Amino acid sequence: MPGLASPLNTRVQFLPTATLAALGLVFGLVMGLGAPLFTLDLTDRGYGAGMVAANSMMHAVGALAIAPFMPRLALRFGPKRAIFLALMGGATTLLLFPLSHSIWPWFPLRILLGAFCEVILVLSESWLNQITDNHARGRVMGLYSTLLSIGIALGPALLTLTGRQGNLPFWGTAAFLFLAGAAIMAPWMTSPPPVAPTQQRLLRYLWLAPIAIAATLLIAMLDGAATSFLALYAIQSGWTERAATLLLSIMLLGATFMQVPIGWISDRTNRRYLLITLGFLTCGGALLWPVAIHQPALAYPLLFVWDGAFASMYSVAMAAAGNRYRDGDLIAIYALCSLAWGIGSFTGPAISAAAMQASPHGLALFAATLCGLFALLPLVLKKSV
Structure with missing residues (x-):
């Protein structure tokens, strides 16, 4: 029916956009909650600022290490599957942190978490950019960045609700990623077909x-x-x-x-x-x-x-x-x-x-x-x- 085509089309376009934009909010929440959580936890264990800074840098190391392989990952798995695997990997990594009584496993775990987070950020934002019409692209990309900023700001506030003691902060943060994984696999999330970059380098x-x-x-x-x-x-x-x-x-x-x-x-x-x-x-x-x-x-x-x-x-x-x-x-x-x-x-x-x-x-x-x-x-x- 012609009269129903337009609203249905709008809804179908709206759902993937809203889901990917919400993913920016979830990513911001994880980053905003995780950064003070790791810092304060290490401080409670008696480690100084140097060790805290060195451990924090591992997140950036993971992000930098995975970045050159991002086009290959997207081509191999497709954006939808790659983001889902990264969400599951990030959630699982978070669950491993409280299991370690030593500081040293936290270094490779932070590298892994940084790599998974970078896959989520890059592929979700590029996916959103691709499916948005040019006449609305500026607003949509601005909304994604805004929600990411709001998530980062809300992260520390959520930490005050969960408390820093025990496993609840890690479990809660992992839960956000598991929920985002369920959303990204929803039937309306049809990602663009993977296409190789035109430039090899x-x-x-x-x-x-x-x-x-x-x-x-x-x-x-x-x-x-x-x-x-x-x-x-x-x-x-x-x-x-x-x-x-x-x-x-x-x-x-x-x-x-x-x-x-x-x-x-x-x-x-x-x-x-x-x-x-x-x-x-x-x-x-x-x-x-x-x-x-x-x-x-x-x-x-x-x-x-x-x-x-x-x-x-x-x-x-x-x-x-x-x-x-x-x-x-x-x-x-x-x-x-x-x-x-x-x-x-x-x-x-x-x-x-x-x-x-x-x-x-x-x-x-x-x-x-x-x-x-x-x-x-x-x-x-x-x-x-």
Whole structure:
């Protein structure tokens, strides 16, 4: 019946989109709950900051190790089956942590968990990007990133409900992954057929999608730098510890609330021009930090808007990549973005720490420099967006 075709079609398209977007929320919850859980558990066992940091780095090691093999995994198993296996593997890995009374098995387990999480993130986001029409891609990718951010923020709150003692936090986190596994295998979740990338070497995509990869590198570098040092920057500028922590929270709320509206704008404008605008806007905003940091009434709204515009550069860039590339090529781009994220996460905090030692406003100058350089990329590389 013609009258029923349109609503049914809409529903069929809505269910996979909603399921994959919800997967971003679940992934964020696992990450937000797991990070403090591991840190506090190791601290309770008497290990110092060095051992905690070394164990935390294993997650990044696992993500970096699996990234080059992502296109091959997607081609071998298909996105749906690969995500399901990663969800089951991640849940099983979490159940193994409390069984060990020694710290050493936690290192390979964190590597495994990092690898499984990276498969979930890359393949779910690339799958969502592929099945979304271009006229809605910016909003949908912004929604995915927003739900992921909300999940990360809710994770520590859930930890306070489960408590840190005993096995319940590990079991609860594993339960989220098992539930997500059931959802991903639902009959309406029909994944795109696996298609091999057109380029045999992964690094070739650095020249094919430089804007998306550069956006990932930028976000990773400044995200790690800002979350690590913004509060310290405010304290050194005369803020109390409580006010500085609130400033960081307000900044992160900007990324939560502004990505969908900016995604809506990207669906109705030229994404290249929007990326240039966001790049120069965030560059100018960072240059205002040294002035705003001495005026809280200006600092709070400035950091809120700045982080919203800054975080949106990634979702807009990936929406542009999804419009140009499909199937195995898009998965390969996401895999290369994973490598860029790992590199940025390692280098961003280190460079920003050196910048803060060189100048009282080194963090602001570092952020402005990176955002300004990024704005030049879509300005110069006209055919890459």
